[in-house]
Amino acid sequence: MSAPKSRWANEDPEEEAAIALRKREKEEKKRAKAERQKLVEQQQQQQQKQSAAAEQADSAEKATERPTKRRRISNEPIPSAETEGEKVEVQRKLLRFPAPEWAPCRHVDNYEPLNHIEEGSYGLVSRAKDLVTGEVVALKKLKLDNSPDGFPVTGLREIQTLQRARHNNIVRLREIVMGTSMNDVYLVMDFLEHDLKTLLDDMKEPFLPSEIKTLLQQIMSATEFLHSHWILHRDLKTSNLLMNNRGEIKIADFGMARYYGDPPPKLTQLVVTLWYRSPELLLGAEEYGPEIDIWSIGCIFGELLTTDPLFQGKNEVDQLSKIFAVTGPPTQQIWPTFRSLPNAKSLRLPPSTSSLGSPMNPPLLPRSKFPYLTNAGLSLLSSLLALNPSARPTAAQCLKHSYFREDPRPKAKEMFPTFPSKAGQERRRRRATPEAPKHGEEAPRLDFANVFGSGGGGGAGSAEAGAGFTLRLG
Numbered sequence: 001m002s003a004p005k006s007r008w009a010n011e012d013p014e015e016e017a018a019i020a021l022r023k024r025e026k027e028e029k030k031r032a033k034a035e036r037q038k039l040v041e042q043q044q045q046q047q048q049k050q051s052a053a054a055e056q057a058d059s060a061e062k063a064t065e066r067p068t069k070r071r072r073i074s075n076e077p078i079p080s081a082e083t084e085g086e087k088v089e090v091q092r093k094l095l096r097f098p099a100p101e102w103a104p105c106r107h108v109d110n111y112e113p114l115n116h117i118e119e120g121s122y123g124l125v126s127r128a129k130d131l132v133t134g135e136v137v138a139l140k141k142l143k144l145d146n147s148p149d150g151f152p153v154t155g156l157r158e159i160q161t162l163q164r165a166r167h168n169n170i171v172r173l174r175e176i177v178m179g180t181s182m183n184d185v186y187l188v189m190d191f192l193e194h195d196l197k198t199l200l201d202d203m204k205e206p207f208l209p210s211e212i213k214t215l216l217q218q219i220m221s222a223t224e225f226l227h228s229h230w231i232l233h234r235d236l237k238t239s240n241l242l243m244n245n246r247g248e249i250k251i252a253d254f255g256m257a258r259y260y261g262d263p264p265p266k267l268t269q270l271v272v273t274l275w276y277r278s279p280e281l282l283l284g285a286e287e288y289g290p291e292i293d294i295w296s297i298g299c300i301f302g303e304l305l306t307t308d309p310l311f312q313g314k315n316e317v318d319q320l321s322k323i324f325a326v327t328g329p330p331t332q333q334i335w336p337t338f339r340s341l342p343n344a345k346s347l348r349l350p351p352s353t354s355s356l357g358s359p360m361n362p363p364l365l366p367r368s369k370f371p372y373l374t375n376a377g378l379s380l381l382s383s384l385l386a387l388n389p390s391a392r393p394t395a396a397q398c399l400k401h402s403y404f405r406e407d408p409r410p411k412a413k414e415m416f417p418t419f420p421s422k423a424g425q426e427r428r429r430r431r432a433t434p435e436a437p438k439h440g441e442e443a444p445r446l447d448f449a450n451v452f453g454s455g456g457g458g459g460a461g462s463a464e465a466g467a468g469f470t471l472r473l474g
């Protein structure tokens with residue numbers, strides 16, 4: 001006896017054939033999909049192999065830049081015995097570079113000079129016109145004269161990092177051109193109408209809070225990109241932030257930039273323009289990381305709020321004392337390791353130090369200094385300017401901060417006001433503000449013994465007494 005048939009069973013042979021056909025079609029589709037998937041995977045593998053090969057070809061240039069004590073300075077597969085044939089674990093985004101093509105540089109004659117923009121520490125920048133396309137560009141002539149070892153490392157670093165750092169908020173390097181002599185090397189970049197320093201100098205009123213948010217967001221986003229690709233800028237400051245008349249900010253001047261690794265390699269301590277230099281660098285740290293750029297962004301944020309640089313020290317000791325006057329002195333509680341920094345040995349702390357804050361929760365900066373900033377804004381600024389570098393947020397964390405989500409919201413870039421461009425018309429005077437340290441300069445021996453010395457009596461403006469602390473200059 002056969003089992004009773006379900007009442008859903010269909011005895012019609014035609015109907016059964018149709019079902020079988022549908023089943024076959026379904027299986028056919030499934031197989032085709034699996035094959036397509038396999039094909040896509042094969043293509044991806046092929047692409048990965050190609051880009052790895054391109055990056056290997058590029059590695060000769062990189063060899064000069066590699067820190068000696070590093071694990072990895074970038075995610076590029078290192079063609080060493082251990083990694084060959086092995087799949088390298090990918091933690092960060094990989095940059096895709098086209099295979100470098102060896103071709104002679106074009107001549108600077110392809111550009112018609114328009115006007116000088118600025119003579120900075122490493123090069124002369126001018127505005128020029130591309131004779132073929134008619135586009136206006138910026139030409140930065142590298143200074144090669146004072147370089148005993150041939151091509152200056154600052155120039156090499158600028159070219160190397162700028163070539164790789166393609167981002168909306170990083171100035172675009174178009175090409176390198178040569179002049180008549182081998183000493184004439186020019187970077188050709190997109191031209192931007194302003195730098196933030198010149199703009200702030202001329203502004204009667206600071207940017208609106210909504211505008212500051214948009215500017216800071218762009219700076220953070222470029223910095224997040226740099227750090228996620230293992231590049232430290234090491235000279236973030238308002239004069240190195242270019243701005244166009246469409247509300248866009250682009251980070252420029254990669255003369256101090258370099259690759260770093262994890263753990264950080266031993267690096268030169270004499271980096272970053274004094275006013276934007278972090279306390280750990282001032283205290284002589286030789287191992288440092290992206291936190292130094294975050295500190296500089298804190299200084300830039302403060303400058304955007306007031307239009308004046310936040311800490312205008314006359315020298316390293318004065319700089320540190322001006323910082324401590326705003327942040328309060330370092331304590332064992334908020335920065336347990338600061339004592340181990342070379343210059344901190346001579347640092348004498350005032351007798352009664354505040355016990356506010358902890359390493360992960362630095363104290364808030366005085367509200368009176370930033371009266372128009374919201375609580376969220378003050379908390380972000382205080383974290384960027386945390387004395388303890390490990391208390392500073394990463395650029396990625398900053399971008400998620402509630403400050404950017406609360407009212408007033410960041411202003412749309414298209415709604416930004418336009419400003420007359422000085423760079424577009426006239427040569428500017430050399431600035432009277434400090435510049436980044438020269439490459440190869442020795443860090444000075446500093447005596448911080450009296451940063452908090454006999455205390456109290458320092459009047460504003462006197463050379464040795466800044467911000468209420470008496471100083472002894474080393």
Ligand SMILES: Nc1ncnc2c1ncn2[C@@H]1O[C@H](COP(=O)(O)OP(=O)(O)O)[C@@H](O)[C@H]1O
Pocket residue numbers: 117118119120121122123124125138140171189190191192193194195239240242252253254255423
């Ligand atoms: N692409 C550009 N467009 C417009 N101005 C620029 C550009 N690049 C640099 N500048 C101007 O030239 C100045 C110096 O350039 P920078 O690259 O910072 O050189 P340095 O290393 O000498 O400081 C900048 O502060 C800015 O005013």
Ligand SMILES: [Mg+2]
Pocket residue numbers: 120239240253
């Ligand atoms: Mg500069």
